[in-house]
Structures are given as C-alpha cells and as structure tokens.
Amino acid sequence: MSDVSEKQTESVIATDRDTGAPDTMSAFGRFMDSDILHSFLRSKVAVIAAIGTFMFFILAFTAPWIAPHDPFDLASISILDARVPPIWMDYADPRFLLGTDDQGRDLLSGIFYGMRISLIVGFCSVIAAAIIGISLGLVAGYMGGRVDAVIMRIADVQLTFPAILIALLIDGAARGIFGSLDREVFSFWILIFALALSFWVQYARTVRGSTMVEKNKEYVQAARVIGIPSIIIMVRHILPNVTGPVLVIATINLALAIVTEATLSFLGVGMPPTQPSLGTLIAIGNDFLYSGEWWIAIFPGLALALLVLNVNLLGDWLRDALNPKLR
Amino acid sequence: MLGFAMRRLVQAMIVMLVVALLAFTLFRFVGDPVNQMVGVETSLEQREALRESLGLNDPVPVQFWRFISNAAQFDFGTSYQFRQPVSDLFAKRIPATLELSFVSALFALIVGIPMGVYAGLNRESAVSKLFLSVSLVGISLPTFLIGILLIFVFSVNLQWLPSFGRGETVQIGGWWTTGFLTVSGLKALILPSITLGLYQMTLIMRLIRAEMLEVIRTDYIKFARARGLPDRLVHFRHALKNTLIPVITITGLQLGAIIAFATITETVFQWPGMGLMFLQAVQNVDIPIMSAYLLLTAFLFVSINFIVDILYFLIDPRLRVERA
Helix, strand or coil: CHHHHHHHHHHHHHHHHHHHHHHHHHHHHHHHCCHHHHHHHHCHHHHHHHHHHHHHHHHHHCHHHHCCCCCCCHHHCCHHHCCCCCCCCCCCCCCCCCCECCCCCEHHHHHHHHHHHHHHHHHHHHHHHHHHHHHHHHHHHHHCHHHHHHHHHHHHHHHCCCHHHHHHHHHHHHHHHCCCCCHHHHHHHHHHHHHHHHHHHHHHHHHHHHHHHHCCCHHHHHHHHCCCCHHHHHHHHHHHHHCHHHHHHHHHHHHHHHHHHHHHHHCCCCCCCCCCCHHHHHHHHHCCCCCCCCHHHHHHHHHHHHHHHHHHHHHHHHHHHHCHHHC | CHHHHHHHHHHHHHHHHHHHHHHHHHHHHCCCHHHHHCCCCCCHHHHHHHHHHCCCCCCHHHHHHHHHHHHHCCCCCECCCCCCEHHHHHHHHHHHHHHHHHHHHHHHHHHHHHHHHHHHHCCCCHHHHHHHHHHHHHHHCCHHHHHHHHHHHHHHHCCCCCCCCCCCCEEECCCEEECCCCHHHHHHHHHHHHHHHHHHHHHHHHHHHHHHHHHCCCHHHHHHHHCCCCHHHHHHHHHHHHHHHHHHHHHHHHHHHHHHHHHHHHHHCCCCCHHHHHHHHHHCCCHHHHHHHHHHHHHHHHHHHHHHHHHHHHHCHHHHHHHC
C-alpha cells in the first residue's frame, strides 16, 4: 500500500515539475504579481492565520530540538514528578512550564511532540485521500459509462455516512483483521488508512467534474488522435489541469483530518499512549479532570483548538480567494 | 410525484443493499464467529459441528440471504462481549440516544434560528460579529473538546450539573425509558445536548444568516416594506419563511450526523446509548454489534434522506412544476 502511494506521489510531483520547469523564474514573478498574493496581503485574518499555522508547523517539526524535555526518554522521566501543576500555581516545579502528566512527562514537550504526530497523521492521510480520490475521479471522469457509474455510486453511498463513523468502522474492522499484529506499529497505518478512506469522496467528485470538462477540449482530443494511451493522457495532460480546486479541499480537509484523528485517539482507537498525539494526551488528561489536575487535558486541548482554528481560517480564505465568483 | 418517490425509493434500497453486503462481509469474514463462541478446549469435531449448525458451510449467497432476512426480523446474532442477542442490547439503549439527539436538534434550531435572523438583519452590528466569531470557534472545536470544557466548567468547578449518566429514568410502556420526567434526568440532558448540538447550531445560524442576507435584498421584501408592513411581519412572515427550505434540508441531513456524532458525546458523558455501545464494540472487536450498528444507522440515514427529498418536493411548489 505504502509503496504504491509513494510511487504515485512521485509521479504527481514529477508531472508538476515537468510542466513548471521551463519557466520557474517567471512563475515566481507571476506569483508575486498575482491576485492571490494581493488578496492575501490585504486580508489581516489570512496573514495572521498563515503566521499562526506556520508557527505551529515549526514548533511541531522542530520538537526534538526545541522541546525542554524528551517525553520518550524513559531515563529522564521520574514518576515522582507526576502531576506537577503549571508554573504559576502552588507546588509547581520550575523545570516544567505547563506542569506534567500522570507519568511525570513534561506537558509542554508532550504537546510539541503530540502536535508533530497529529500533523504527520493529518498530512499523510490528506495525501493518501487525495491520491485515492484524484485517481478514481480521473478514471471515472475520463472513462465515463459503467466505470463512472460504479465509482460514483460508491461515493454516493459513502457520502450518506459521516466520515467519523466510517473511520471508526474501518478501524474496528482493521483491528479484527490485524488483531494479532503489533498494535503500536500498526495503529499509525490503520489510522491513515481509515482517514484516507473516509475523505476521498470530495476529491473524486471535484476531479471527476473537471475531468469531464477537460476531456472534450481540443488538446485532449489531439492527444488521443495521435495515439497516446489513455493512462498517459490522464496523468500528463488532464491531471495538471484539474488539480487547482484539489488544493483548497486539501487545506480544509487537513483541519478536518486533524480533528478526526484527535477524536479517534480520544476515543481510544487512534494513536496508542506510547506515541501520544494531541487527542491521546487529552484522553489521558480527561481521567484527571475530576481530581483537580485540569492542566493535563486543557493545555493539549487548547493547542489542538488553536491549530485547527488557524488551519481552518487559512482554508476559508484560500477558498474565497480562488473562487472567481467572489473576486 | 409518485414516480419521483418511487425512483428515490429504488435508489434508497440499492444503498441499503450495498450497506447490507458490507455488514455481511464484516460479520462473516472479519473474525471467525466460531472461534469467538467456543472455549480453548473445544475439539475440532465440535467446532465443525457448530460450524455446520450455524450454516457457515453453506454457499456465500445463501448465507447472505439468511443474513438479510434475519436482519429484517431484527435478528443480528449474539454479541461476543455480552453473550446476549444484539437486538436486545440495542433496544435497551435506543431511547437514550434518541432522546439526546432530539433535545440536541431542538437546541440547535431554537438557538440557531433567532441568532441567524438577527445576524442577517443587523449585518454590521457588534453582536452579529460576535455571533460569527463564536460560530467559527464552535466549528473549529472538536465535539469531545467542547464536552470536556463544559464538564470542566459546569461539573468540576461550579458543580451545577452532573458530568455523566442519564440521572433517574422512568420506564414508559414495555421498554422505553425516559429522562424527561425527573429533575435529575433533565439536568443530566443539558450538557450532553449542548455538546452535541453546538456544531449544528452554528451551521444553522450561518445558513440562516446567509439566506437572510440574500432574501432581504429581493424585490418582494422591498415591496412589503413600501406597503408599510411592520418590520416584524416583513422579517418573519416574508423573509424567514423563504429561507427555510435549505434549512429543512440541512437540518434533516444533520439529524443523521447528530445520531452519528452521539457516539463521541456519549463517550465523553458516559451516556448509556447506542453510540457508547458501538464504541466499546469497536474497541473489543465485537463484530455483530458493529455490523448491526452499521445497518441501523444506514437505515436511519437513508430514511431521513428519503423523507427530506419528499418534504422538499412538497414544500417548494417550483420543483413540482419543473418535474411534472
């Protein structure tokens, strides 16, 4: 599964590079001059959201270097430090800015690492969902007929269910099938698989729609006339022309994927406590909410809320900026 | 009209058939039913006999047919965890989920519609902007986080409301239990239904606001104003009424989402409904409960979609003319 998806990502990137390569400089110039940049700089919300999102990314991906402690280093964790409150409260420990969790892990470091896992799962599942959705949408739109009908009926059926339910069901079924395997290794892949299968429909529908428009244009007909195989027409000729809206869906779905991942982890079917994502941290903290140790749940919760809010705002702006009707 | 309804009915049945096939695959091929029913010391011959008596050696289409006809009679097999018929387990928990979903939907409508009307009419006012910002936060916060925050504020700190369970319930008829008739039951409903309904509330508010902004600019509203009708009449009789069609569609579809998201809310509040049972089934790989839940929710969603389609048709006379 992973091999296939990697190869497909490579080919997607390769085609983008091929079409963009001859005039990289002028593409940059075009961007500096574009409506998008103009509208971005004029929108205060967009700039703030972009800076916020960027900061979260930096914090998450440099966690091993900037986090004050390593929550996975068992040698440095002491159970005696468990449930230390944040620094401004009584009985605090100056080593732990936001306090510690039930096992004595520094909460701030835990949040950085948790954000990292949340973002990695979010990105991977968005990419996987996009690959599935784009491929099926391309095939459905280009082939038409019975293939199209089957793919779109499946999409319709799936659209009647909320994504979280589908993710839960796939997760449960995967646990049944891979029950004997090591859960700590497979949780990550099961999670990405479940999220990808819950979110592919939107990409497929969008790409199918634009493909049906593109395939009747002259350049595609010309390519067909000179005998280029369908698969190459789809990947090299149509694909670069239908990927615009995909970017918007992907941004909005990143927020959705992060929320869904956090929810699954909170419900105990996502990331295991040994590799905690933000959702797992909140789930751990939830057990201590009643005994007064509120910080274990509330700080990761705030981090999650702010992260999602920023990505959402960015996605909203991108959707409006790329929508010609609103210009 | 009849033709339209029939077409929709056929589509709905195809969807149900596909879902039933999925549920059957889950039921039959994920996790061996026999392995779950026997102990370690059961001999191979006994296993084989059990397999034969359960009909697991029959051809797959025969088994699928048996699965469908059993499901149509509410027979979903025996739960692996509880060793009880799945249908009994569901019957016990359905009232809790339905009451919670109903109250949440009511909350979303009663709070969301006035907020949306206000924000649509007073576009520039500070309160409208506040409503919009709050709704953005409501959409960004995951359901479970809202639940935790509410518990933290109202149960742990203020100690006003209970944080788990249904409170005292009263039995009505043979099997329905209700929390509507006791004080503790009503109190227990407040936090979970706000948690569950908040997202739908923000959605309805934004929808009504957007529709109001559009309707208020139309000629018939200007005309109504020119006739000197009081604002109240113009806003509610003429404007609001015309915004309701998309609201009904969305509310109907969201009703399904509410029942699905009840899984999360029920877990946060330990609410003894179907969702909590489904989640425990996922955690413990209790396949019969999972496939029954899949079938039940699918049936619910498909029926809601069907009813909404028909309602749409009845409410909007323009649709009728076009199709006829």
